[in-house]
Amino acid sequence: MELDPLLLSRIQFAFVISFHAIFPVFTIGLAAYIAVLEGLLFRTGNPEWERLSKFWTKVFAVVFGMGVVSGIVMAFQFGTNWSNFAYASANFLGPVLSYEVVTAFFLEATFLGVLLFGRDKVPKGVHLFSAIMVAVGTLISSFWILSANSWMQTPAGVELQNGMFQMTSWGEAIFNSSFPYRFSHMVVASFLTGAFVVAGVSAWYLLKGREVDLNKRALSMCMWLILFIAPLQAVIGDLHGLNTLEEQPTKLAAMEGHWESKAGAPLILFAIPDSADETNHLEIGIPYLASIILKHDVDGVVPGLKDVPADERPPVGPTFWSFRVMVGIGLLMIGVGLWGAWLRFRGRLYDQPLFKRVLVAMIPAPFIAVLAGWFVTEIGRAPWLVYGLMTQAEGLTPSLTGGMALFTLIGFIVVYSVVFAAGLYYLVRIVRTGMEEVEAHDEHPEHHRAKRPFSAADVPLEGDSGAPATAR
Amino acid sequence: MELIDLTLIWAAIIGFGVIMYILMDGFDLGVGILFPFAPSETSRDMMMNSVAPVWDGNETWLILGGAGLLGAFPLVYTVFLPALYIGVFLMLAGLIFRGIAFEFRFKANQSRYLWNWSFFGGSLVASFAQGAVVGTYIQGFETEGFVYVGGALDWLTPFTVVTGIGLVAGYALLGATWTIMKTEGQTQEWAYRLAPRLLAAVMAIFVIISIWTPLVDEFVAQRWFGQLHVLWVLPAGAVLLAWIQYRAVQKREEITPFVTTMGIFICAYLGLLVSKLPYIVPPDHTLWDAASDPGSQLFLLIGVLFVTPVILAYTAWTYWVFRGKVTPDSGYH
Numbered sequence A: 001m002e003l004d005p006l007l008l009s010r011i012q013f014a015f016v017i018s019f020h021a022i023f024p025v026f027t028i029g030l031a032a033y034i035a036v037l038e039g040l041l042f043r044t045g046n047p048e049w050e051r052l053s054k055f056w057t058k059v060f061a062v063v064f065g066m067g068v069v070s071g072i073v074m075a076f077q078f079g080t081n082w083s084n085f086a087y088a089s090a091n092f093l094g095p096v097l098s099y100e101v102v103t104a105f106f107l108e109a110t111f112l113g114v115l116l117f118g119r120d121k122v123p124k125g126v127h128l129f130s131a132i133m134v135a136v137g138t139l140i141s142s143f144w145i146l147s148a149n150s151w152m153q154t155p156a157g158v159e160l161q162n163g164m165f166q167m168t169s170w171g172e173a174i175f176n177s178s179f180p181y182r183f184s185h186m187v188v189a190s191f192l193t194g195a196f197v198v199a200g201v202s203a204w205y206l207l208k209g210r211e212v213d214l215n216k217r218a219l220s221m222c223m224w225l226i227l228f229i230a231p232l233q234a235v236i237g238d239l240h241g242l243n244t245l246e247e248q249p250t251k252l253a254a255m256e257g258h259w260e261s262k263a264g265a266p267l268i269l270f271a272i273p274d275s276a277d278e279t280n281h282l283e284i285g286i287p288y289l290a291s292i293i294l295k296h297d298v299d300g301v302v303p304g305l306k307d308v309p310a311d312e313r314p315p316v317g318p319t320f321w322s323f324r325v326m327v328g329i330g331l332l333m334i335g336v337g338l339w340g341a342w343l344r345f346r347g348r349l350y351d352q353p354l355f356k357r358v359l360v361a362m363i364p365a366p367f368i369a370v371l372a373g374w375f376v377t378e379i380g381r382a383p384w385l386v387y388g389l390m391t392q393a394e395g396l397t398p399s400l401t402g403g404m405a406l407f408t409l410i411g412f413i414v415v416y417s418v419v420f421a422a423g424l425y426y427l428v429r430i431v432r433t434g435m436e437e438v439e440a441h442d443e444h445p446e447h448h449r450a451k452r453p454f455s456a457a458d459v460p461l462e463g464d465s466g467a468p469a470t471a472r
Numbered sequence B: 001m002e003l004i005d006l007t008l009i010w011a012a013i014i015g016f017g018v019i020m021y022i023l024m025d026g027f028d029l030g031v032g033i034l035f036p037f038a039p040s041e042t043s044r045d046m047m048m049n050s051v052a053p054v055w056d057g058n059e060t061w062l063i064l065g066g067a068g069l070l071g072a073f074p075l076v077y078t079v080f081l082p083a084l085y086i087g088v089f090l091m092l093a094g095l096i097f098r099g100i101a102f103e104f105r106f107k108a109n110q111s112r113y114l115w116n117w118s119f120f121g122g123s124l125v126a127s128f129a130q131g132a133v134v135g136t137y138i139q140g141f142e143t144e145g146f147v148y149v150g151g152a153l154d155w156l157t158p159f160t161v162v163t164g165i166g167l168v169a170g171y172a173l174l175g176a177t178w179t180i181m182k183t184e185g186q187t188q189e190w191a192y193r194l195a196p197r198l199l200a201a202v203m204a205i206f207v208i209i210s211i212w213t214p215l216v217d218e219f220v221a222q223r224w225f226g227q228l229h230v231l232w233v234l235p236a237g238a239v240l241l242a243w244i245q246y247r248a249v250q251k252r253e254e255i256t257p258f259v260t261t262m263g264i265f266i267c268a269y270l271g272l273l274v275s276k277l278p279y280i281v282p283p284d285h286t287l288w289d290a291a292s293d294p295g296s297q298l299f300l301l302i303g304v305l306f307v308t309p310v311i312l313a314y315t316a317w318t319y320w321v322f323r324g325k326v327t328p329d330s331g332y333h
Helices: A005-046 A047-081 A083-117 A124-155 A169-173 A179-208 A213-249 A250-254 A289-294 A316-345 A353-361 A363-378 A403-442 B008-035 B041-051 B055-072 B075-084 B085-105 B113-141 B160-182 B186-214 B216-227 B230-249 B256-276 B294-321
Strands: A160-163 A163-168 A267-275 A281-288 A383-388 B280-281
Touching: A005 A047, A005 A124, A005 A179, A005 A363, A005 A403, A005 B280, A047 A083, A047 A213, A047 A403, A047 B075, A047 B085, A083 A124, A083 A160, A083 A163, A083 A383, A083 B055, A083 B075, A083 B294, A124 A383, A124 B230, A163 A403, A163 B186, A169 B294, A179 A213, A179 A363, A213 A289, A213 A316, A250 A363, A250 B055, A267 A289, A267 A316, A267 B280, A281 A289, A289 B216, A316 A363, A363 B216, A403 B294, B008 B041, B008 B055, B008 B113, B008 B256, B008 B294, B041 B160, B041 B186, B055 B075, B055 B085, B055 B294, B075 B085, B075 B113, B075 B216, B075 B280, B085 B113, B113 B160, B113 B186, B113 B256, B160 B256, B186 B216, B186 B230, B186 B256, B216 B256, B230 B256
Parallel strands: none
Antiparallel strands: A160 A163, A267 A281
């Protein structure tokens, strides 16, 4: 079989970006949570908030470190595998990605060190300010990245001259039409991720009966947040969908599984899309509902995949199913939020074991939903790299061979597996060690300590859980 | 906008960024290269402690350089990276492994030797790959229009292997002289013994490359022997600095060896630049061919002018905070 550099490059990019995406999506939410905890500490002076903040700052440090390491690769991947695209879009993407580095660096380099190691060295207000700045830094970072990605989906403010995009308007390019939806969808997804992880870990501690008061507080905060922002996310997602209907109708048709463009379209719940026969098998749908949702009209016309030639359609199956996974988890999240509210109303939020077990089981859910969402938007863009202007095949590095692409694909999988295994293993150890032991370590402040993300987490990599890190 | 040539400003900025990266990440990569040869596990602890607070700030220059190149000189970015595809992958893999080793080594007990090897191997591979990039730049790239059309392993020639080994030796010398400056006792003694040998190796390779380069590149030959006789100042400066360093090591001076090593690097770097400029994607494309739109260069310049002083100040402050000798029990779990 001939190795296809295009397919392998797409798989490689999908792998690298998916792997990388799970770290920022977590750190954005967690940074905001830590800033809130620091704010509460500052206002009330209650040391309980400090203990919670210290614990989650350690988790943050590890996740942030892994995100940085996996992110280095991203800056080079445009050039190695997509050099034609990188060259064509350099006038826009170059400055935008550079601004991401310089603005994020500016805030993170300055304030992360203070947040991690400066608690006893700077005034309380400065420490709170640092926590807020780190949170703002993660948001600014996602602002630029989402702007770049949205521009690839709904390009604006440029014109194509001699194979290179020339800027006509920075404002239109940065704030392109899908950017507001994508950015808010992603930020809320990050907050949901942070909330579900903190809720799940807190619930696990409560099941084990550890640090009960502290974890009740954390769980309560998270359940309030989930109750309000999980439905909000559905609203934003719906608005985003309407934008996609307008700007990328073929992607929307693939998400909905519609082949024919028609009035009174059904909302398809289950189907096995078949690209070869241009039809769905085993289709189960609710009549008229798609037209009502998308057009707010029973007879509204919803676009179909057959509106465009077969070679301009994205892979339907992955788009269709990823979309259903994302929406399904979203609905589940709303359900958990309502369940929590019901239990709270009955005064039983903290003492129903089943609810707590469900929360623990939900820890991976937001990550899966985020990845599924990225799959929808990225696979659904195919065959376009810059929607309507440049295809993936046109953007590929001309000198790239299938063998080279396969070599690096396997290489990245191996490297990232090691990083991920070590990081995840270590995170689980931090959680198992828990706040009690973490506290004990902090009573022996070290002098002259290095300012490094992981060194904020004083948990040994091996040996008995909770054993002090004295093996030096 | 014709009053100022933004392309030249950007060439200066990128040129500055590259030498900053080479000097700063150079010494911490060098420490990694020397890691397995250190006299004891305590020495390794001290060496790692000496670079732990600063290495990721050093590597930020690499990311800044990558993104800045895409913004200001997209052609460099989109020719170099495909041409060096395999090398870039090896460099990234190396940097990831050594980055992870920093984080986990101090938390590991039984598996510590694995992280030692990961730190050494990652540093070695990344350094060699960077040296090969330098050689490839001298060799030139096969392009058609604005696209690289050569093969995956065109960069791998005897010449680039020598430049790769040369940079490994150079970084090792930076690492050894850094270790002299930052440690004392047994570790410092070891670094004192090592430095002259590494210096000899570096100068030998320096001579080999200097003879070889005009042979592989007519343009360089012409510039060296035809147009610019003043160029000889740079290799002469490198030799002088090497001599000063040799004496300084004999006299057990602590700071001079590191400073002179940086000086040798700067001489070699400037020599390389004046030999090749204005060709940035040799043999066909100049700085101006490779530049992005002036509007984009200007837009990015505003941000960089604002942030670079902050980064430099912050970097200087970090080095100030962690100044002085590293002792076995200071640092960094």
